[in-house]
Amino acid sequence: MKIDAFCHLIPPAYAERFFAIDDSPALKNLQERTRNIPALTDLDVRFRQMDEFGDYRQIINLTAPAVEDVGPPERTAEMARIANDGLAQLVADHPDRFAGFCAAVSLDDPERATEEARYAFDELGAVGVQVYCHVHGRPMDDPRLDVFWEYVASREKVIQVHPNRNSSWADYPTEERSKFEIWWTLGWEYDLATFMARMVFSGAFEKWPGIKILMHHAGAMIPHFAGRVGPGWDQLGARTPPEQREDITGYPLTRRPIDYFQQFYVDTAMFGAGDALGTSIRFFGTDRVLFASDSPYDPEKGPGYIRATIANLEHDVDLSDAEREAVYRGNATALFGL
Structure with a gap:
């Protein structure tokens, strides 16, 4: 599996x-893009794509944008609840297809987001939550x-982290927008790395x-x-002048920074970049890597990145059979409590 x-x-x-929201120009482009990816909404299309991979199941979450x-x-809190009820129903209706779901939360209001997480865990059986790298630009x-x-950690539930900058994050301070989709190709990876740091x-x-x-x-x-x-x-601090010492004053860590970075779990959604995936696996260790594809956001709108990631794990990365089994299934089973 x-x-x-x-x-x-x-x-x-x-x-x-x-798709009925018409008061947000920023959403219009995302609405158009998601309309053009049938597997996001059409289960028949999605299941036909999944059939290619045999004994294969997905942990699902809500697609971008961030609920916030x-x-x-008020709207975002309502939308999070609608999303979570819907995701839970899909898992209940199709357990052979969906192994679980990670809940949506609106972090505009952290207390309310905590209550939504509690509802999703206790009433709906969510295996985790999905958050983004910032909330309206706030760290x-x-x-x-x-x-x-603190609450999600106390429940030992998984926190999935997704990037979310857009073209308004300019490439240079003298410009108003990012060009050539640099905000996505490079910016999203910077988003994730900055969140980790x-x-x-x-x-x-x-x-x-x-x-x-x-x-x-x-x-x-990071890797x-x-x-x-x-x-x-x-x-840390060798490059910072005395008048900026507050910029490097944080929690008093008791170990090297790199030791904490290696406590994150990571997925394999590298879009077929086998060498890069191998570097990540060596950095984090096979016990902290979970098979994932980012489906259906590939050029085929569904199966392409799944197929490419399997090829990486089978042919491009040096793994023992036991390690490959852990990445494909065992680590997810343990981490999500499946």
Whole structure:
């Protein structure tokens, strides 16, 4: 069996509400894009694609954008509830297809998001939550969010992390927008790496020892810059002038920064980049890597990245049979409590 640990979907009731929103110009492009990916909403299409891979199941979550971006806080809280009820129903109706779901939460209101997570865990059986790398540009180590992190960690549920910058994050300070979709190709990986760094230096792994964070795209930039993350950050402060010391003052860590980075879990959604995937697996270790494809956001709109990731794991990455089994199924089973 293969358990695909990071797949996107739009439940029917959520889709009806989402596509009806007409007061947000920022959403228009995302609405158009998702309309053009049938497997996000059409289960017949999705199941035909999944059949190619034999004994194969998915852990599903709500597709982008972040719930916080679909409107004012009252609407986003309502949309999170609609999404979670819909995701839970899909898992209940199709247990042979969907191994579980990670709940949507609106972090506009951390207390309300915590209650939504509680509802999703206790009433709906969610195996985790999905969050994004920032909330309207606010960092995720904002102390306002501590109540949410502490609660999810106490429940030992998985926190899936997805990037979310857009073209308004310019490539240079002198420009107004990012060009050539750099905000996506490179920016999303920077988003993920920045989230990881801020969580490490805020002391997340020491304050909440039970926290389980699953990073999308194999940990993004971090494993590929291990020299800077390791011996580079061992010299934290060497590059900072005295008048900026507050910029490097964080939680008093008791270990090297790189040790905390290796406590994240990561998925294999590298879109067929076998060498890069191998680097990530060596950095995090086979016990912290979960098979995932990011389906259905490939050029074929469904099966392409699944197929490419399987090919990477079968032919491009040096794994023993036991290690490959752990990545395909065992790690997800243990981490999500399936």
